[in-house]
Amino acid sequence: xxxxxxFPGQGSQFVGMCKDLYNQFFVVRNLFxxxxxxxxxxIVNVMFNGPETKLKDTLYTQLAIFLHSIAVYFILKKExxxxxxxxxxxxxxxxxxxxxxxxxxxxGLKLIKYRAELMSECNKHKNGKMVAIxxxxxxxxxxxxxxxxxxxxIVNIANxxxxxxxxxxxxxEAVNNVCEKSLKKGAKKIVPLxxxxxxxxxxxxxxxxxxxxxIDGINLQxxxxxxxxxxxxxxxxxxxxxxxxxxxxxxxxVRWYDSIKKMLELGIDTFIEVGPGKVLRGLLLxxxxxxxxxxxxxxxxxxxTLKNLKIT
Numbered sequence: 196x197x198x199x200x201x202f203p204g205q206g207s208q209f210v211g212m213c214k215d216l217y218n219q220f221f222v223v224r225n226l227f228x229x230x231x232x233x234x235x236x237x238i239v240n241v242m243f244n245g246p247e248t249k250l251k252d253t254l255y256t257q258l259a260i261f262l263h264s265i266a267v268y269f270i271l272k273k274e275x276x277x278x279x280x281x282x283x284x285x286x287x288x289x290x291x292x293x294x295x296x297x298x299x300x301x302x303g304l305k306l307i308k309y310r311a312e313l314m315s316e317c318n319k320h321k322n323g324k325m326v327a328i329x330x331x332x333x334x335x336x337x338x339x340x341x342x343x344x345x346x347x348x349i350v351n352i353a354n355x356x357x358x359x360x361x362x363x364x365x366x367x368e369a370v371n372n373v374c375e376k377s378l379k380k381g382a383k384k385i386v387p388l389x390x391x392x393x394x395x396x397x398x399x400x401x402x403x404x405x406x407x408x409x410i411d412g413i414n415l416q417x418x419x420x421x422x423x424x425x426x427x428x429x430x431x432x433x434x435x436x437x438x439x440x441x442x443x444x445x446x447x448x449v450r451w452y453d454s455i456k457k458m459l460e461l462g463i464d465t466f467i468e469v470g471p472g473k474v475l476r477g478l479l480l481x482x483x484x485x486x487x488x489x490x491x492x493x494x495x496x497x498x499x500t501l502k503n504l505k506i507t
Contacts, residue, residue, distance in 0.1 A: 323393025
């Protein structure tokens with residue numbers, strides 16, 4: 196068995212997230228004891244109790260998903276479950292970087308908090324959104340985006356999730372135009388994403404430019420576990436390659452389909468979605484129904500995963 200860990204991104208959050216893990220596992224309680232003091236927010240309370248509107252705010256969402264994922268990772272690590280390779284979807288890539296010990300947990304917290312602040316501030320001044328186009332091939336969606344953006348409007352592919360699940364991001368009108376043309380070309384469904392801005396698009400350029408200056412000051416190390424990078428779908432442990440990746444990450448396409456293909460080529464035959472929700476599980480099964488994938492978003496799912504991996 197060759198295991199790959201996958202860390203989810205925004206959209207996986209839910210009110211009550213991590214609460215049962217906190218009650219069940221000492222390692223999670225120990226982790227969360229210092230959280231509010233370290234980052235100066237009521238993030239743990241929002242994770243456990245909501246309200247949902249607050250949890251959906253980028254300022255809280257990114258920290259909540261990162262903390263839930265790290266908590267699950269610590270549980271798996273304590274149970275001696277080891278992965279041969281990591282990948283994280285969008286925000287989840289930063290969790291993968293921390294889990295691979297390229298960046299310390301404390302620095303990771305600061306990085307995610309600052310990233311969320313920058314993106315939230317940027318969203319206030321931009322009129323954009325993200326939408327999933329279901330049932331139309333990547334090449335066709337890409338061509339439509341090029342047609343619309345050639346007139347100066349901003350829209351591009353944000354996430355290449357599966358062959359026929361493509362997320363686009365950009366200005367509201369431009370996104371709507373791409374959706375209309377996609378439906379005419381045969382798309383089956385349009386699904387608005389529960390996020391607060393046009394992530395992974397040029398609308399994030401102001402936030403990205405400020406983020407780059409911050410990244411230059413952090414202390415990255417070579418990763419102890421290989422990571423498949425979002426924007427290139429290449430595998431690396433090199434700190435310079437990781438730093439280069441996160442310097443363009445906020446405005447670049449997440450090549451998730453290619454990343455999973457890369458992991459399959461490396462011989463990964465079992466995947467664990469490490470964190471809240473089961474979005475990545477759904478995407479994996481959309482790529483290949485035969486893929487073995489486990490969820491870990493609550494106590495029962497973790498127990499099921501441990502049992503099926505024959506870990507005691």
